[in-house]
Amino acid sequence: MPKHVTVITPERREDNYWVDVWRERELLYFLAWRDLLVRYKQTFIGVTWTVLRPLATILVYTLVFGILAQLPSLGIPYTLIVLTGLLPWQLFSLVLIVSSESIMANSQLVQKVYFPRLIIPLSSIVVCIVDHLVAFLLVFLLMAWFGLAPGPQFLLLPFVTLLAVACAFGLGLMAAALNTRYRDLRQLIPIVLQVGVFICPVAYATSLISPKWQWLYALNPLVGVIDAFRWCILAKPELIYPPSILVSIAFATASVIIGIRVFRRFEPTFPDVL
Amino acid sequence: MTIALRVENLGKLYAINQAARGTTLRDQLARGVNRLLGRGSEAQSLIEREANENAARPRDFWALRDVSFEVEEGERVGIIGANGAGKSTLLKILSRITPPTEGRIEIHGRVASLLEVGTGFHPELSGRENVYLNGAVLGMSRGEIARKFDQIVDFSGVEKFIDTPVKHYSSGMYVRLAFSVSAWLDPDILIVDEVLSVGDQAFQKKCEERMRELTREGRTVLFVSHSLATVNQMCKKALYLEEGRALSYGVVEDLTREYNRDVVKQIEVERVQEHGEDWRWHRARFSLPDPQIETLTDHPGAVECLGGEAVSPDGEAADVVPIDKQTHLVVHYRVKRDLPRPLVPTFNVYDELGTIVFVAMPEALLPGRAGDYEVRCVLPAFLLNEGRFTFNANLSDFEADKTTFCAVVGAFRLEVQEVDVAADRRRHGYRAPLPGFTRPRLSISVCPAGAVDRVNTSGEIPRAS
Numbered sequence: 056m057p058k059h060v061t062v063i064t065p066e067r068r069e070d071n072y073w074v075d076v077w078r079e080r081e082l083l084y085f086l087a088w089r090d091l092l093v094r095y096k097q098t099f100i101g102v103t104w105t106v107l108r109p110l111a112t113i114l115v116y117t118l119v120f121g122i123l124a125q126l127p128s129l130g131i132p133y134t135l136i137v138l139t140g141l142l143p144w145q146l147f148s149l150v151l152i153v154s155s156e157s158i159m160a161n162s163q164l165v166q167k168v169y170f171p172r173l174i175i176p177l178s179s180i181v182v183c184i185v186d187h188l189v190a191f192l193l194v195f196l197l198m199a200w201f202g203l204a205p206g207p208q209f210l211l212l213p214f215v216t217l218l219a220v221a222c223a224f225g226l227g228l229m230a231a232a233l234n235t236r237y238r239d240l241r242q243l244i245p246i247v248l249q250v251g252v253f254i255c256p257v258a259y260a261t262s263l264i265s266p267k268w269q270w271l272y273a274l275n276p277l278v279g280v281i282d283a284f285r286w287c288i289l290a291k292p293e294l295i296y297p298p299s300i301l302v303s304i305a306f307a308t309a310s311v312i313i314g315i316r317v318f319r320r321f322e323p324t325f326p327d328v329l
Numbered sequence: 330m331t332i333a334l335r336v337e338n339l340g341k342l343y344a345i346n347q348a349a350r351g352t353t354l355r356d357q358l359a360r361g362v363n364r365l366l367g368r369g370s371e372a373q374s375l376i377e378r379e380a381n382e383n384a385a386r387p388r389d390f391w392a393l394r395d396v397s398f399e400v401e402e403g404e405r406v407g408i409i410g411a412n413g414a415g416k417s418t419l420l421k422i423l424s425r426i427t428p429p430t431e432g433r434i435e436i437h438g439r440v441a442s443l444l445e446v447g448t449g450f451h452p453e454l455s456g457r458e459n460v461y462l463n464g465a466v467l468g469m470s471r472g473e474i475a476r477k478f479d480q481i482v483d484f485s486g487v488e489k490f491i492d493t494p495v496k497h498y499s500s501g502m503y504v505r506l507a508f509s510v511s512a513w514l515d516p517d518i519l520i521v522d523e524v525l526s527v528g529d530q531a532f533q534k535k536c537e538e539r540m541r542e543l544t545r546e547g548r549t550v551l552f553v554s555h556s557l558a559t560v561n562q563m564c565k566k567a568l569y570l571e572e573g574r575a576l577s578y579g580v581v582e583d584l585t586r587e588y589n590r591d592v593v594k595q596i597e598v599e600r601v602q603e604h605g606e607d608w609r610w611h612r613a614r615f616s617l618p619d620p621q622i623e624t625l626t627d628h629p630g631a632v633e634c635l636g637g638e639a640v641s642p643d644g645e646a647a648d649v650v651p652i653d654k655q656t657h658l659v660v661h662y663r664v665k666r667d668l669p670r671p672l673v674p675t676f677n678v679y680d681e682l683g684t685i686v687f688v689a690m691p692e693a694l695l696p697g698r699a700g701d702y703e704v705r706c707v708l709p710a711f712l713l714n715e716g717r718f719t720f721n722a723n724l725s726d727f728e729a730d731k732t733t734f735c736a737v738v739g740a741f742r743l744e745v746q747e748v749d750v751a752a753d754r755r756r757h758g759y760r761a762p763l764p765g766f767t768r769p770r771l772s773i774s775v776c777p778a779g780a781v782d783r784v785n786t787s788g789e790i791p792r793a794s
Contacts, residue, residue, distance in 0.1 A: 061440070063433070089451055326421065
């Protein structure tokens with residue numbers, strides 16, 4: 056039987072990187088499985104926390120923005136406005152944080168075993184998506200509470216979810232790579248996210264922005280993602296501003312492509328700088 | 330023979346002060362801001378000044394340079410060298426963890442590298458889960474792990490706790506389970522980095538056996554270790570690295586000898602630095618007191634060693650001894666007061682690295698009455714092999730509470746030298762150095778089968794008549 060021949064040279068191994076990623080898909084599966092096991096080892100407690108955390112935030116935001124500040128809600132219960140803003144935002148921020156820290160968190164693996172490093176951030180976001188799906192229970196719960204039925208747009212949700220993940224993942228890849236060189240980058244991300252939650256239509260609907268400035272607001276790529284998510288569940292046409300969706304799609308694509316480029320460029324030096 | 334691994338002119342360059350060039354975003358920003366504000370040389374920031382200083386220092390260092398070697402299929406090759414010689418870097422490049430700076434490597438077959446045991450173990454997960462995870466990290470498929478699962482757990486001896494989170498394991502159990510996963514890898518080429526030294530003695534034995542078993546199945550193995558003894562046992566060939574360069578590559582006995590010699594040479598260099606230029610390792614004659622010679626006693630004032638000399642049979646002092654000549658070790662003692670019992674004169678013999686070769690016990694005793702005495706020990710020809718040996722001279726009373734009356738540490742340091750190899754009737758064409766501490770001329774005889782009574786017992790090879 057002819058044996059597989061591997062050649063190692065200083066040049067980057069472009070040719071079969073993706074073949075290697077595919078070959079190591081089981082490792083991807085196992086790493087994701089590890090993260091899930093650790094998080095949901097005791098299923099009941101895991102699920103409870105995953106639901107309780109957003110629920111608490113929703114209640115606070117509803118109280119502050121809906122009841123105290125009396126922000127407009129297009130006749131929708133304010134709780135639902137917050138819920139449909141918070142879920143995609145949480146998915147985005149969690150994917151960004153987790154993927155940006157994935158290489159550092161698995162530095163032991165990086166230094167001791169070879170495999171395409173992309174496996175690590177890829178596997179790390181699985182747990183974020185599962186978290187999102189668990190938290191999605193709240194959507195059914197609150198819709199039932201307020202007596203709403205899902206419309207046909209509901210079927211577009213997977214696509215919107217993917218869009219949110221893609222936006223965050225590309226940025227996360229860049230951050231993960233740069234994190235290995237510039238250790239203080241990780242402190243920057245939570246700050247950006249803290250500000251971001253108010254720049255994005257999480258606790259309010261986009262309709263709050265005056266129509267004159269809608270175009271400017273739409274340049275924030277997350278506006279399209281959150282609006283689309285909200286629209287899929289609440290089905291009000293005035294919730295959506297189509298150009299913002301195009302911005303989101305363009306951003307997500309660019310983010311992933313550039314993210315992978317940057318990541319691969321830094322990848323060979325990971326074990327040397329960690 | 331087919332090639333399993335070919336390494337050509339391999340080199341790895343590390344930038345030493347990469348870290349000093351500002352690895353935080355803050356430093357980079359600070360530099361950028363300073364540049365923007367156009368701060369001149371007088372207001373140069375501390376960071377920048379530091380960076381400039383660093384630039385003046387040598388930036389790079391070759392962890393590995395010009396390393397070339399070939400390994401044939403089924404060969405076991407040891408990699409030896411001191412700390413920082415580049416062993417780990419070589420392994421990291423071979424296992425593709427880090428790319429080389431120059432050169433080329435060709436690997437034929439599937440590689441598994443064990444640079445550490447238990448890579449990827451997670452404390453919260455159970456033993457069972459970690460076996461699967463670690464197996465996957467090491468490149469096993471799910472089916473493969475499932476098939477070997479029982480063997481792995483059985484080998485580790487932690488069956489009872491296999492469903493307990495490993496954070497509750499003792500460190501011994503943890504390491505045993507971790508090694509067991511690695512022990513069932515099935516690659517064409519196995520790269521191992523000193524992972525044998527895990528667990529208690531019994532488990533280490535088991536690991537070594539398993540490693541030998543693995544290698545017996547025609548697998549190519551690269552094995553890195555500090556322990557020359559282990560390399561010697563496990564490998565036929567070895568690569569000797571020093572400061573990133575391959576000093577030599579060849580039969581493991583030659584290399585270990587070379588490595589030992591280098592270690593000794595280094596010790597010698599340190600001694601010369603300590604005691605001055607005319608310090609010499611060899612010592613055929615000594616007289617006490619001498620600040621360089623340590624003497625021990627449990628009974629001060631009872632016995633004194635005055636000195637001694639190593640002489641050839643015709644009485645000449647010699648620190649270099651031909652292997653075919655005998656040597657007499659003569660030590661002079663002064664017994665200062667009458668003692669309850671006579672004393673036992675003995676000699677301990679050590680090799681260059683301090684391993685004891687043997688202890689010589691005497692027939693005669695030193696009388697326990699005050700007076701001067703001379704102890705003479707005859708080292709026969711062809712007892713010690715070529716090499717350097719250190720002798721301690723002792724006087725003891727093994728019936729006393731404290732037995733040592735006088736011990737002179739390193740009394741003699743002699744070098745046994747090979748004589749004309751071609752003229753040696755016992756070599757029969759073998760010209761390389763013979764390994765081992767001793768070179769006794771034992772009787773090895775040959776006779777036609779069944780003719781037992783013709784066996785020659787004189788120690789000479791029967792000559793064809």
